[in-house]
Amino acid sequence: MSHTLVFDNIDQYTNNVQIYDDDITEINVHYNQHIATATDTAIAASTNPTRAQLNRYYPQLSTESPQLSITVDYKDTSSKIHMEHYSTVKQMSLNDSALVCRTIEALIGHPLLPLSRQSPIASLVFMGLVPRELSLPLFDQTSDPSIIKTPGAKQRFLQQHIDFAPTGWMSALSSTRQPQQDNRSPITPIILASSSAAVQSIGKSIKLRRQDNSGRLQMVFNEVISIGSQSVKLTYNPQPLVTSSISLLQGESSQDIKLGSDGSATAAVANVAPKQAVPSWTAKVNLREARKQGFHRELFTQLSIHPTLDTKVSSAHCFLTILDNFDQGAFVDQYEVSEIQRFGGPNVHLYQLIDLEKPSYNSTQNYVATSVSFTPQAGHVEVNVSLPFHLRYQNPNTSNYRVSVVSPPIVYIKCQSDEWQRLDLATYVESLRIEVPVGQLSLQKFISDAxxxxxxxxxxxxxxxxxxxxxxxxxxxxxxxx
Structure with missing residues (x-):
């Protein structure tokens, strides 16, 4: 089950949630742990939602670890979202990232320190830029995930697979929170009474937004939970300046739940397996590896694409698009992939311009979309996608190597005039972790003397x-x- 809370003025309830940078207009923190497909009843966080909408906002992950995504939107006039004079991404400054850290610390309940290895997530100085029209969690477009039509306004982003569960306000506002477990928030209007074994969390998100001209800070909390028990009890405690909404989603049908004015609501939910919409295609990653040696590599992905039994393969050509997220230690050279495309290579689109010469510690994360065409068949067809990329030089350290991470792929397919469809991968795909040689600080004196x-x-x-x-x-x- 799930719910949405809208705090028109969060300052009325707490003073530890603030936006400390005057240039910031909105901060989004999105936590997705949709590891398995939700087959049970769920209460979704919008009015009359569909299963497709729920799966798009909390898509099924193709990895074994949850994903944390952060976007920070600044004013159009802010220098923090502008390119440098030579049209490459400018890294976040230490002071700017520290201000964002203070806000996010309160939301996820973990201390964040810029450029510290003790921080549970990557330093926010490495936040990249994506067009503002691309929203969490996939940073894509339904019309075409590989094409950005209005690349002018941008927002900062950071995305990472994590091994910890957020606490802080993400936990305090949860409907499964027990009052004695966390006294941070006495304002949770909706409490779910059910056995913990019957509840599976799908995802949570918090959005902080400055109200126009009023200076007030609005908080929107969203949560989706799958319920496996035959009945649950919802307790509703109305709070001033807090708007609560719940919708029951079972299969492909949805129904709004009206919260009574008496301050309580009880819902009995039958444990009936919904009819899942049969996807037109299924995909499996057979092989994903970083080929070649040294600092010049090739990301190779081999997928098996299977049309379902009900899918009639009538198109002569289909298109496959893969979204890859590189951390600050790797990049794709736009000039190189454009030259490869001239000779029949894949169509590669970068969401931001990349400085080829910057070292890792002065770079940002980046998204890359790679599109290829293939001829569908009645059986499965194997599609191979190769993307050249390069590792950045690291600053000297005491360790021999640093690890650069390429996240699991997000895969889309389109045939003829059909819309782009995101494919759930049939198997888990681990992030690629590439060891990058690091200059040894212990040899500094010897090298200097020599x-x-x-x-x-x-x-x-x-x-x-x-x-x-x-x-x-x-x-x-x-x-x-x-």
């Missing part, structure tokens, strides 16, 4: 050679005058 010695010897040899050549030249001139 460099100084070689430079000194070389300079001395040059000086001696100049003196000898000058002496010979002077001797030759003297003989001629005689």
């Amino acid at each position: 460099t100084l010695f070689v430079t000194g010897v070389g300079s001395l040899v040059v000086v001696i050679a100049i003196i000898i050549m000058s002496s010979k030249s002077a001797s030759s001139t003297s003989k001629k005058h005689k």
Whole structure:
């Protein structure tokens, strides 16, 4: 089950949730742990939602770990979302990222420190840029996930698979929270009474938004939970300045639940397995690896595409698009992939311009969409996608290697005039973790001394050679005058 809470003025309830940067207009934190398909009854967080809408906002993950996504929207005039003078992404400053950390710490309940390895998520200085029209969690478009039509206004983003559960306000506002477990929020209007074994969390999100001209801070909390028990009890406690909404989603039908004015609502939910919409295609990742050695690699993905029994394959060509999220330690060269496309390679679209020369510690995350065409068949067809990418140089450290991460792929398919359809992958896909060599700080003194010695010897040899050549030249001139 699930619910949505809208706090028109969160300042009336707490002072530990603030937006500390005046340029920020909105912060979104999205937590998705939809590891398995929800086959039981769910209460969805919108009016008369559909199963497709729910699965789009909390899509089924193709990895074993939950995903945390963050977007920060700034004013159009803010320098934090503008490109540098040579049209590449400008990294977040330490002070700017620290201000964002203060807000997100309260929401997820974990301390965040810029550029600290003790932080549970990557430093926010590495936040990349995506067009503002792309929304969480997939940063795609329903019309075409590989094309951005209005790339002007942008927002900062960070996305990472995590191994911890958010606490803070994400936990305090949950309908499954027991009052004695967390006294942070006495304002949870909806409490779910059910055995913990019958409840499976799908995802949560919090949106903080500045109200126009009023200075008030609005908070929107959203939660979706799958229920496996035959009956549940919902207790509704109305709160001032808080709007609550619940809709019952069972299969493909939905029904709004009216919250009584007496302050309580009880719902008995039958444990009936809904009829799932049969997808037109299924996909399985057979192989995904980083090929080649050194700093110049190739991301190779092999997928098996299967049309379902009810799907009539009538199109001569279909298109497959893969969205890949690279961390700050890797990048794709737009000039290289454009040259490859001229000779029959895949169509590659970068959501932001990339500086090829920046080191890892001065770069950002980035999204890349790779599209290929293939001929569908009645049986399965294997599609191979190769994407050249490069690893960035790391700043020196005491460790031998640093790890650069490529997240699991997000896959779309389209045939003829059909709309793009996101494919749920049949198997888990682990993030690629690539070890990047790091300069050794322990060798700094030796290298400095050796460099100084070689430079000194070389300079001395040059000086001696100049003196000898000058002496010979002077001797030759003297003989001629005689």
